[in-house]
Amino acid sequence: MEYIVRTENLSKHFGQEKAVSGLEMKIPKGEIYGFLGPNGAGKTTTIRMLLGLMKPTSGRIEIFQNDLKKERLNILKRVGSLVESPSYYPHLTAKENLEAMRKIVGMPKQRINEVLEIVRLTAAGDKKVKGFSLGMKQRLGIAASLLNNPELLILDEPTNGLDPSGIIEIRNLIKSLPSECGMTVLISSHLLSEIDQMATTVGIVTKGKMIFQDSIEAMRMFAQQSVLLKVSESDKAWRALLGRGMKAGLDNGIISLPQQSDENVAEAVRGLVEDGFSVYRVEEEKRSLEDIFLQMTREEQAG
């Protein structure tokens, strides 16, 4: 497979603290790669290293199949990025901000209006950025990252500070980029739901380590929710369910039905009622990202 980004044993230590350790990131061409992890997991540190803003303690980075150390300039010509909070020059207008960058990346002037249009910031183009809301700054940052029409777009928490309609807009924009512009996108987030709605490939990082990297479908298998039942005489009820040949777990008096279809859940409830148990509550287990992390790390240790 052709990888646009590939890291080998990438590590970054700050003194004793290992911000990133032994990271093997593989981003295939044309994918939207969701880089997922809680705050402080090492996402931004990794992205900074990918852009050469920070030097790795050890390991290797290949982008477009070229070594970042040797070919940094040629690689960055084909990369657009938005790192952490949006970067801007407060004393300049939105257009002037883009113009300062355009002089360096050398695109035609028309491109400034195009990218402003893409992020719907045309109306505010001549206003000073210091008066912008966080959402507008974020849009400007995304516009800036698109300025050189990159082949690889790296967006660190791009929907930060956007309102719900803005999030949807940006999400649709990002989703359209691979097919319309042939871009490969790396997008980081600490929100599973956000990655779930955009990404085609997912890498999950925690405490600087990649604990999962695969297609979004593979991750959904992990993330599947189970249904919890609170019933009278839970121990007996659980045995009854097992007796009916259903998969069920018992934890603290709560019966859980992992990965069940609607019909199966209905059947289980019906069975319990028929057997004379009182069903107090049927609820879906809300599994946070943390829970999935915990599950994944547990499985990693077990394996």
Place this chain on the structure above:
Amino acid sequence: MLTILKSEWFKLRKSNIIGILLAGPLIGLGAGIGADTAEAAGMMNEWYMILIYMNLPYAVLFLPLITGVLASFVCRYEHQAGGWKQLLALPVTRGKVFAAKYVLILLLVLFIQLFYLAAIAGAGLYKGIADPFPAAIVWKSILGGWIAAFPLVALQLWMSVWFKSFAAPFAVNVVFTLPSILAMNSEKVGPYYPWAQPFAMMYPATENGDIFFIPWEQLITVIGGFFLLFYLGGYFYFQRKAV
């Protein structure tokens, strides 16, 4: 390199730099107008007299201090809201960004020197000096002061890249500039003290056969040496700086 410089110039042009550029020459102008040059009338060219009066506040204090203000200024908007990381994630090398900022400050210092030249002429005209304008010597002074600022600019750029705050580089600058008042009166220290060089190079001495008002050896070893030291220090710091 040229594209980076153009971008830097663009960012600077849109900020309120002009007041800072004019402050020094105006201080000089004030000193020149207030100077009592009458006593020298007939004994020496009155232009020298006025130049000496004007140089005192300008070359001893203002010129060294302004290098720091300018360096902070061209780095301030990078520090403010993540400008460094956006700039350095573009296809640029850090060496060229550092060089572009350095050249930009040198250009600004040159502008200030030229404004100062205008201030000299202005003060002289105001006083109605009849003596012939010593053009060659004044030029030596203007260009000499500019060259003497090279190492100071390099050190201040280093400090400004390093510290996010305006105050820290300025404090460093003041701490080194104030002793130059003492240093320039000392024959031992004066010629070697970088912050005393602007005054030395702007002070219109009698003809000494050199192009500038200090000996070549001093120009090359002290100004050139400290320039290399400070520039390379800042350059290597910037190369390794994590943004």
